[in-house]
Amino acid sequence: MVNFSLEGKVALVTGASYGIGFALATAFAEAGAKIAFNDIKQELVDKGLASYKEKGIDAKGYVCDVTKEDQVQELVANIERDLGPINILVNNAGIIKRIPMIEMKAEEFRQVIDIDLNGPFIVSKAVIPSMIKNGGGKIINICSMMSELGRETVSAYAAAKGGLKMLTRNIASEYGEYNIQCNGIGPGYIATPQTAPLRERQPDGSRHPFDAFIVAKTPAARWGKAEDLQGPAVFLASSASDFVNGHILYVDGGILAYIGKQPQ
Ligand code: NAP
Ligand code: GCO
Numbered sequence: 001m002v003n004f005s006l007e008g009k010v011a012l013v014t015g016a017s018y019g020i021g022f023a024l025a026t027a028f029a030e031a032g033a034k035i036a037f038n039d040i041k042q043e044l045v046d047k048g049l050a051s052y053k054e055k056g057i058d059a060k061g062y063v064c065d066v067t068k069e070d071q072v073q074e075l076v077a078n079i080e081r082d083l084g085p086i087n088i089l090v091n092n093a094g095i096i097k098r099i100p101m102i103e104m105k106a107e108e109f110r111q112v113i114d115i116d117l118n119g120p121f122i123v124s125k126a127v128i129p130s131m132i133k134n135g136g137g138k139i140i141n142i143c144s145m146m147s148e149l150g151r152e153t154v155s156a157y158a159a160a161k162g163g164l165k166m167l168t169r170n171i172a173s174e175y176g177e178y179n180i181q182c183n184g185i186g187p188g189y190i191a192t193p194q195t196a197p198l199r200e201r202q203p204d205g206s207r208h209p210f211d212a213f214i215v216a217k218t219p220a221a222r223w224g225k226a227e228d229l230q231g232p233a234v235f236l237a238s239s240a241s242d243f244v245n246g247h248i249l250y251v252d253g254g255i256l257a258y259i260g261k262q263p264q
Helices: 019-030 042-054 069-082 106-133 155-178 193-198 209-217 226-237
Strands: 010-014 034-039 060-063 088-091 137-142 180-187 248-251
Touching: 010 019, 010 069, 010 106, 019 034, 019 042, 019 088, 019 226, 034 042, 034 069, 042 060, 060 069, 069 106, 088 106, 088 226, 106 137, 106 155, 106 180, 137 155, 137 226, 155 180, 180 226, 193 209, 226 248
Parallel strands: 010 034, 010 088, 034 060, 088 137, 137 180, 180 248
Antiparallel strands: none
């Protein structure tokens, strides 16, 4: 029988106090996994813990910046102590800066690369040895439409998410023989705090032009919800996907398949 159960597994989802990470961790818990998450501030960890509790989930939350190797090593050691070795890692923590490239400071570019690309490298590096020791594991990197497409103002983010796609393929290539599957999820445009500025109402009450643009670009004719990513994530975290490796699963309502609306 196909097995989507995560019973007995320990999952770390980074940056999962709210947004996409929270939705994925919730789905993992419903499939039977024990949940650990981190965020950079204690108040966000506390907010996350309250949200998990509200859903009846006994998650463990930790303060940890994914760009700091010493903090990440400590995080992984604490999770092993509290819950056991990590079987499933989701590299979800991420930021975006929307600044035209020629106005962007090198420091701002570096910060996006640091969190969105170096972060997944650092956290993956910290969990892979115990995955090897324990006979395997699952790593899911949260990629983006910008792993494939560019647009104005998101040069650093696109560079990071394009890089994350290739880090995904490289982890699959390098550690596949140890029964480690590393895949990506490429969400389309999902309604979360990260994309709120693109959906804000205009002063005259009309829709943000970007909001209408995305709905027109998406065959599903709507923004995604974080919940739309839950099924694909459970699949990639479960033994149902044991021969799927180095793949990016785009969950985008069809954006990447579509050339766009023909002119009226
Ligand atoms: P979000 O609402 O902004 O949540 C991102 C989370 O990551 C926040 O909890 C944030 O904490 C945390 N974080 C940021 N920097 C961190 C660091 N250095 N260490 C640890 N945690 C950190 O974003 P989201 O929309 O849920 O996105 C989650 C992931 O999906 C990101 O990688 C994003 O790029 C990707 N994604 C989003 C969309 C979308 O349309 N929303 C589409 C494709 C991909 P703070 O609140 O403290 O910053
Ligand atoms: C943007 C958006 C996107 C999405 C997402 C798309 O400004 O274009 O924030 O980058 O967040 O990553 O998949």
